Amino acid sequence: MISDNLRKVEQEVQKACALASRKREEVTLVAVTKTVDLASTMAIVNQGVTHCAENRVEPFLSKKAAMKDQSNVTWHFIGNLQRRKVKTVINEIDYFHALDSLTLAAEIQKRATRKIRCFIEVNVSGEEAKQGIQPAMLQSFVEELIAYDKIEIVGLMTMAPFHSSEMEQRTIFHQLHMMQQSIAAQKIVNAPCLELSMGMSNDFPIAVEEGATFIRVGSALFKE
Numbered sequence: 001m002i003s004d005n006l007r008k009v010e011q012e013v014q015k016a017c018a019l020a021s022r023k024r025e026e027v028t029l030v031a032v033t034k035t036v037d038l039a040s041t042m043a044i045v046n047q048g049v050t051h052c053a054e055n056r057v058e059p060f061l062s063k064k065a066a067m068k069d070q071s072n073v074t075w076h077f078i079g080n081l082q083r084r085k086v087k088t089v090i091n092e093i094d095y096f097h098a099l100d101s102l103t104l105a106a107e108i109q110k111r112a113t114r115k116i117r118c119f120i121e122v123n124v125s126g127e128e129a130k131q132g133i134q135p136a137m138l139q140s141f142v143e144e145l146i147a148y149d150k151i152e153i154v155g156l157m158t159m160a161p162f163h164s165s166e167m168e169q170r171t172i173f174h175q176l177h178m179m180q181q182s183i184a185a186q187k188i189v190n191a192p193c194l195e196l197s198m199g200m201s202n203d204f205p206i207a208v209e210e211g212a213t214f215i216r217v218g219s220a221l222f223k224e
């Protein structure tokens, strides 16, 4: 049941906040609805989780259209976005979590009709299969993005490898937090960089302890 799952996730978020002396309001639970249908997506919204995330263009657009009466939903796009799809999706979303190249940035700049809130995806773990820019490239990437005034760098995003220990997860999330603070301290135009998008079903409590402000949770909310 979605409501039972949500209650458990919520308890774990609160526990992690307490452990880290953080306020619950500092963490936004984003329901990753990419594997579930419209009914389950509406169900989680009706339970009060109004941030939803999708990772594929067509399913996202059809869900959003079907839910147009629910104007309280904030839509996050968390997947790899192909350049040719930017045009159809970028003005439909509230947050984009996977900015990792200048080509993509240039396309967003060209197609956006307003400022787009973006997270830079960083490949902290160094996993080869992972998307995201290398940590060593982050500073220059942020500086190059200053030229794109339609892009607002709201924060950084990462994923820990699926099979990683709690220690590894903690190290990765801590490193992203340090990078976020370093960028934020520079007060760069269009890069406030105050947010940290990190933590999924198997590691969100650790991510919250390490400073996550957006956690992206799918299977823990929607499992049978």
Ligand SMILES: *Cc1c(COP(=O)(O)O)cnc(C)c1O
Pocket: 032, 034, 055, 078, 079, 159, 200, 201, 202, 216, 217, 218, 219, 220
């Ligand atoms: C699927 C996905 C999630 C959610 O994963 P779960 O393990 O189901 O919680 C979070 N972030 C990204 C980028 C994803 O693709």
